[in-house]
Amino acid sequence: MATLEIRDLHVTVEADNATKEILKGVDLTVKQGETHAIMGPNGSGKSTLAYSLAGHPKYTITGGTVTLDGEDVLEMSVDERARAGLFLAMQYPVEVPGVSVSNFLRTSATAVRGEAPKLRTWVKEVKEAMERLNMDPAFAERNVNEGFSGGEKKRHEILQLELLKPKIAILDETDSGLDVDALRVVSEGVNRVRETGEVGTLLITHYTRILRYIKPDYVHVFSAGRIVESGGAELADKLEEEGYEAYTKGGASA
Numbered sequence: 001m002a003t004l005e006i007r008d009l010h011v012t013v014e015a016d017n018a019t020k021e022i023l024k025g026v027d028l029t030v031k032q033g034e035t036h037a038i039m040g041p042n043g044s045g046k047s048t049l050a051y052s053l054a055g056h057p058k059y060t061i062t063g064g065t066v067t068l069d070g071e072d073v074l075e076m077s078v079d080e081r082a083r084a085g086l087f088l089a090m091q092y093p094v095e096v097p098g099v100s101v102s103n104f105l106r107t108s109a110t111a112v113r114g115e116a117p118k119l120r121t122w123v124k125e126v127k128e129a130m131e132r133l134n135m136d137p138a139f140a141e142r143n144v145n146e147g148f149s150g151g152e153k154k155r156h157e158i159l160q161l162e163l164l165k166p167k168i169a170i171l172d173e174t175d176s177g178l179d180v181d182a183l184r185v186v187s188e189g190v191n192r193v194r195e196t197g198e199v200g201t202l203l204i205t206h207y208t209r210i211l212r213y214i215k216p217d218y219v220h221v222f223s224a225g226r227i228v229e230s231g232g233a234e235l236a237d238k239l240e241e242e243g244y245e246a247y248t249k250g251g252a253s254a
């Protein structure tokens, strides 16, 4: 079983001509087959963690390690990360003009699998995955993310997740515009890949509402650039009732 290990991760960004430390020693282990939720207030660094794992150039790793099965993830190019089995929803460009969803998915699958999927089985695979997500077949011919609604972006993300079958998936569910329908699509997709037992999921959110549909094995509270508490699914219920105040005293978070 593949294991993603994050040890004492420190990350800075350049903003307003100053270097700001955002992640201040993150420790986390995610194994294939496990579902983890990271929750925390706005500005605590959750998306920064996701971007850092994705290899976004804006984020500088100043300390710590990230390994997947002992291999140094931080040394890998974005493509190599995907091939190693990491799925990072946000590593993909916001808009890809002139590239259809269908071509984009095949290119991604080729990168991940190391060879182009056979056209005939691939077309069937995509069709079936789209049906499961209640997606109109015409969607496959649209340009990636061009004019996609929030819900369509999410469906596209889950479509990739199901087709690319990663070992570890990191999903940043920050979009406050998700309606019940999109929420259900994301949840069902995540639960489907979870049932295979072959995908480890790290779900980042500040809402507990998605956790009504996805029961995480582990919940971690993120505050001021670190994980400050970990527990089981019951921790999410506690956060729903009590909020994050207990974790943010001292004005550590925006």
Ligand SMILES: Nc1ncnc2c1ncn2[C@@H]1O[C@H](COP(=O)(O)OP(=O)(O)OP(=O)(O)O)[C@@H](O)[C@H]1O
Residues within 6 Å of the ligand: 013, 014, 015, 022, 040, 041, 042, 043, 044, 045, 046, 047, 048, 049, 058, 174, 206, 254
């Ligand atoms: N590229 C950047 N340039 C400048 N500041 C940044 C950048 N990325 C993150 N930050 C700052 O780092 C802090 C953490 O931001 P981040 O987006 O990681 O928080 P978050 O926990 O995902 O919040 P939210 O729940 O609102 O999505 C914020 O103060 C943010 O302004």
Ligand SMILES: [Mg+2]
Residues within 6 Å of the ligand: 046, 047, 048, 172, 174
């Ligand atoms: Mg965020």
